[in-house]
Amino acid sequence: MSDLFSIVLPTFGLIGLGWLAGQLKLLGNRAGDGLSDYVFLLAVPSLIFRTLSEGGTPADNPWGYWIAYFGGVAVVWTAAMLLATRVFGRDRREAAIHGFSAGQSNTVLVGVPLILEVYGDDGAIPLFLLLAIHLPIMMSAAAILIETASADAKGFQIAKKLARTIVTHPIILALVAGLIAQRLGMKPSGAAKSFIDQLAATASPCALVAMGLALKRFGFVSDIRAVAAISALKLVAHPFLVWLLAFHILTVPPVWAGVAVLFAAMPCGINAYLIAARYKVAEPTASAAVAISTAISVLTVSGWLWVIGAV
Incomplete structure (x- = not known):
């Protein structure tokens, strides 16, 4: 429990720093918007490119491991969208x-140190194999869903908008560039590596400070019913589904199965707020979901550690 606190508390420290800067009027809404744009357009694409270009492809692709994790993602993502439209009355972008x-885990700030x-x-x-594809897949899927969710877009317009998104979106461009670099064995080195590393290193802290500014702007308890539903799906339903698939249905080595469950048990990732801020959609819900699920995860992750026999 103390290890989990030591991991979670710095996350809240950066969020709190952003909130305090907003409260004291050291930074305003324009600063928060600019910081979010910087992370979305430069820092996160650099992180994605670095992760993919420096990674390797395993000799035997662990399909059972990936299916267990992303199968859980698919279920909770779909459930959250259905609740949003049919229970909470939100549009498709929200x-x-x-x-x-509900599906995006806080991997860098909480997941990596805890799992290691x-x-x-x-x-x-197994942690790296999942980390290498998690952020690119999730961010690309979210961007495509939001970009193509216009109520009046049909048929050819949706296809045209989707094509434009694919060829111009910074996240998808970083994904493609990283995969090409990985395939060609072109790992960044020297000054190029230092440049990319410095940009990538700013992604998490800058995003958390930006989220703190958003919490000052929108409040901690915004959209409480929706936030409670998202938190329950993220902290309970997602790891349960992965546990069921990895330990009881698919053939997954025990350590790999445990990593998948803990990865799924992480709270909502900061990228949920980041992409909401980029598109100016559901920002109060996303920021509150990250903060509340992170706080609750101190208890729920401890429970999942007991379930998988890690404590």
């Missing part, structure tokens, strides 16, 4: 943010 929030603490070197390979 529903995409709800789905993304639990499994050590044995957990590093």
Whole structure:
């Protein structure tokens, strides 16, 4: 429990710093918007490109492992979108943010240190394999859903908008560039590596400070019913589905299965707020979901560690 606190508390520290800066009027709404744009357009694409270009492809693709994790993502994402449209009366753009929030895990700030603490070197390979594709897949899917969710777009217009999104979106461009670099064995080095590393390193802290500014702007308890539903899907339903698939249905090595469950048990990732801020859609819901699910995760993650026999 103390290890989990030591991981979660710095996350709240950065969020709190942003909130305090907004409260003291050191930074305003324009600063928050600009910081979010910077992270979305430059820092996160750099992080995606670095992760993919420096990664490797395993000799045997662990399909059961990936199916277990992303099968859980598909269920909770769909459930959150259905709740958003049919229960909470939101449009499809907002529903995409709800789905993304329920399926996107906080990997860098909470997941990586916690999983390595639990499994050590044995957990590093499955952790990296999932980390390498998690952010690109999730961000690309969310961007495409939001970009094509216009109520009056039909047929050819949707196809045209989708094509424009694919060829111009910074997240998707970073995904494609990273995969090409990985395939060609072109790992950044020297000054180029230093440049990309410095941009990538700013993604998480800048995003958390921006979210703190958003919480000052929108409040901590915005849209409480929707936030409660998203948090329940993220912290309980998602890891349960992955646990069921990885431990009881599919053939997944025990350590890999445990990594998948813990990965799924992480709270809502900061990217949920980041993409909401970029599109100016459901920002109060996304920011509150990240903050509340992170606080509750201190208890729920401890429970999942007991379920998988890691404590």
